Amino acid sequence: MKNSERGIGQSVHRFTFSHVFGPETTQSEFFEGSTKEIVRACVNGVNGLVFTYGVTNAGKTFTIQGTSKDLGILPRSLDMIFNHIRGRQYLKMNFKPYLSNDVKKLEDAQVKQEEAIKAALLASLKEETENVSGAVTNMCHVELTPSNYTSKNQPSDPLAEKNFVPLDTHRTNTEQRTQASVWISFCEIYNEYVYDLLSVLSTSKNQKRRVLRICEDQGGNSYIKDLKWINTQSTEEACKILKIGNKNRSFACTRMNEQSSRSHSIFSIRLLKLTDEHQPHVLGVSELSFCDLAGSERCNKTQAFGDRLKEAGNINNSLHILGKCIAALKQNQNPKMKPSYIPFRESKLTRLFQPFFCGKGKACMIVNINQHASTYDETLHVMKFSAIAKQVIQTILPKSLGYFPPKLVGGDGKPIVRFDVNASLDDLPDCTEASTEEEVDITILSHEDLLKTTESLKEKLVAERQSKLLLEVKIRREMAEEMFRQLLETEEAWSNRLEDLKDSYEETLESKFEMYKEAIKKHAYMCAMEQIEDHYVPIEEFIAEQEKVEDRESKILQLERQLDEQSQRLLALGSPNSDILTTENGTELDLANKMMKRANEGLQKQCTEKDELIKSLKLKIQKLNETLLEANEGYRKMAEENSRLKHTVMLKDQEMNNLQNWAKRVLELEETVSSLQKELERKKHFSAEEPKQQKPRRGLLANLKSTVAGTASTPLGKGWGKGEDVSTPSRKHVLFAHKTKE
Template structure:
């Protein structure tokens, strides 16, 4: 009697708080040639080291240094496919048998050995054939008959009855294929549930130019107008898992059959010949292995007819296309577009990993951009905790791939820091274990006929020893009587079994007739269901077309939204840049205003000083002219006055009385002006100067000068240049320099009233003061000035002529005036050391 089947809820997503990091492994492929330069060195079973090539070091001035990267495990060039499978894929296969999902993908540069790692070669099967072989070795005795499990086109499984499965089996053709794995390398999983029935389904898709294509889809071939393959769409099932809608799922019963299906799809995959790889994958391939598992009924004979009891686990083996630089592959046209889409999808994968890592390490809640690429959108459930994630990083150690390998290493190192939630165990059913074993033992129980045959007595020895032998014949008679009785019992048992069998056969005939009637009835129902199914398929096609149209509109709206968002970001960025530029301009304007205000203030002070100087110069000039006129009047008065014109000489007024600067005489008197009164008081002048009693004669040539030239002086390209031999040159007044010298000269430059620069040499003598310091008495001023000859002649002409062009009267007509000017020229001819020139000197200013 069959027991009641307990109802089980559909499997939910893992809600376990425990997390495991993404397992990242590294495999180094051998070099193509022995003389090639190698840039990768395996340090240990978990660490590799990258060496920058010599040419790259020379070009980048040693910018690239040796770097080390750590992985969960590193496989060197001598690693076999079996060793790689034991560490990487075998735990995932054990998980899929125990109702847990898994994701394994290979990542690396073009030509790094990703396809060889995933597929392998005859005798050296890769991860994919070894995973299939382990699955079938584990569930081989417990597989359900074909078509007992059937996909429901919604990423789930249904359980068919025996009649429907029988009808589907009659439509199938047998496929055979040779094994790629030697029997010695076969492996098997432990802990397989013997009270469950299993079925394996495989599907094979490729993602090309961000479109999904089914490689196992059978399309009718039209030689006149061939149709291109139709792309598939991604959908979400009731458990929020992503799947490819309308993808072909083939049920397989052996490794050979599954691998034959794989090669049938591999022939349709897009590959091309590039500069880096003769058979370069131009798309991402995804081989999905689904394992449907359902418990047996209480008798252990058939699969439980309950869809909720079916567990579906899957293992995704992904062979990613290699990243490549178009400058190296020299791709053009469609190859260039393919490379761009490949690099874009891999960049999206990197971005998703970076955002996941940032959310986990920094506690942020940024949105992971899974939808930017079909690869990340399809496998987003695995990163959210749907199963284990493993990655095999394949690298080529040749020096030409160093920069691409460096980027791959950085991405792998970042991926190891991402943690994925650990999936929870999903139990099968609550029936008592050992149902299948008890059913097998029941079929091997001994019958009554077998017991009688085993108890059939053997015949005793029949030889008679003599005429008086009374033992042999009675013993033989007794044995024959026993055998006769057993024969009668066997005949009765045979007749009874024959009658029972005849009744059973008659009952079976009636049952067979009823079953045939039932089959006919079921076929009629099947025809009706086929019609209903056809109508539903037509409705599904209509809804799919409508869905595709809506998805197309959604894509258009999404692109439009992205364009608007990009425009918004660009305008926001431009607005911010303009605001920053405006703030910089405003601050620059304020600084310019402050600077101009300072320049205006300085110019104002400068011009005030210049105007004051010019006013003083003009007053001095007018006083000189007034004195000349007074002298002329006195001479005229002396001529007119009788008796006094012959012996009388004109007397110049004293400097103190008339406040008119005196003419320079042949022996000029020193002007008592101290340096400490004009400049900063840097000299220790505490009292009046003390003239020494004995000084060296000037004719002995022992005079030493202090040549004080400020740094602000401008070098004039004039013929006359001061020359002071053995002079101490200083930029600022120095008491130490004054203590060693007897003479002092200060070079001073200023702008004259006509705009020309004139240089003044202010000379003086150095004396000691009573307090022990140094003092300077200025005795002479010499002026050196450049003038434009045209302007100078015009000025001289204008000063010598009157308003009507005639010479001015009274300027040079008076003999005494000429003599006084000649005396002034003679007195000013002492220009100091090193001067030789011809011309009129400037008037000395006090």
């Protein structure tokens, strides 16, 4: 693969594939070399998956479906299947696919409903659509006859080759031939939603399509719930249904492709194998799926926006998750590396493909290449992805003991149990003979041997009970130690948590208190600054005004002195010239009074300004007092929150005290266990030193009766209290008491 546009980096890339088909390859040759083997495996009971991958406008849909003149692999596969089952086709509709691998037996009413659904679906096509599909099916029969697949030296059946088991070889116990029923479905994954392409769309614009859910059956296999399965009896019907699904599929025009697929479409063919008898039952189910993946694209090249941009994002995301799954499968094949998680459930597409990737069927990946130089980067990414997929080794799991055949369910979904009438009771294994062979006849033993056997059994019973008692004590001790350790860990964890809570709450409260203090200080400072800015007078102007006031006051005092002197002179003289002096003095007094009035007005003005400044300062002080009250209210709330937190801490301390009491209780229980163990040792020592008395020889039945009577009548030991629920020590005391009695 060469890069003709760029002059830097690696110019040639080499990739390896299972088979490479050039542009001159015909559809027939491509089908023979890629899909034919998977179709053969499908009719033999192996599930198959064929999916195309590539950039947009690379020919994926053409490879799957083709045209009316040049058919794709899907119509050829359909024709191959119907040609193979010709003459052995089951024409009724009373057996329908159910869930992932089961079959549902339909009632007569349900069969009529299926026939009505199929008739309505085929009738939805217009006359010209029917004519086109008829031409397509005629072309199918012309091009895909068995003579076109094989040469003159080969058999007429395209599937009759070496190592291929035809459908006739699957026979029942009655040596009857098998029949086959074909069901198909067609769905798409659009914007990570699953839609059924065979459902009848409503004519109203407001009604949306129904979204289907992906579920899992009891075996963990994924299936699409409520997906329509249509019974088909010929290639013509299948091509009509394919045409109907293509009409409902999501297509759009982009810069790179006029008919760009905006969804992943999945066309599934499910083949049911039935017995050829009056009451047929299912022998097997196989499925062949064709997935036409939407092409990966870059938005700057396709000029996508709006809905097209959303569609491209979902398409690229699902393809990216598919690449992650294949890369994880390749990594897990290496035994030296740690197995990684395979993200099958992150996308609807990979969730449906999971069985094929996990060895429950064959999978074939067809990589389509767009040779245009403008798509070099996207094509290179596709080739790298396909190179990783080529390295994945697919292992088909055999149908071993863990394989369960398809389950047959009734119309209500409940399984139908079938019994083989040819099976007889003689075929069952004789369990009575095996059980009698294992029993031992004790009547052939002598009396001494019976006594020895009884003594040995008693010793074994005593030893077993002692071992059980020791084991129980050991287990109780370990459980007590483990519980005590857990309590200590819990106490430590709670104490650490309480300390952390205390520290965090204290830090939070301190930070909030500091924040409030800083906010109050900042607010007061800002208010003071605003007041100062409003009533700010420079010091030079204030000094100048003050000097003017002082000069005026000195002038007023000087004029008052002059006025007093003049008045004294007038009183002292009393002469005729007093009128003249009075006139002159009056003139001077008028001038002095005017100057004094002007000075008084200036002083009054200054006093007024000072009073206004005092009033504004009082208002600012009042606002500061209100702000201080709000801060006090906030501080009060913080104090209440602090008290509440202290109460919480006190409750936690009480819980810690309860945990400590439990720890003390555990210590007391441990001391009780140790005392019981000491008593057990003392009992054992006492029983070991007790001399054995000679037992009278009696018959076997009398001896066993006395043993049972002594065991039942002996009371329980006093060493066990009601609080300790221990049944084994009481049995030990019973045995010792019986031994002493004998």
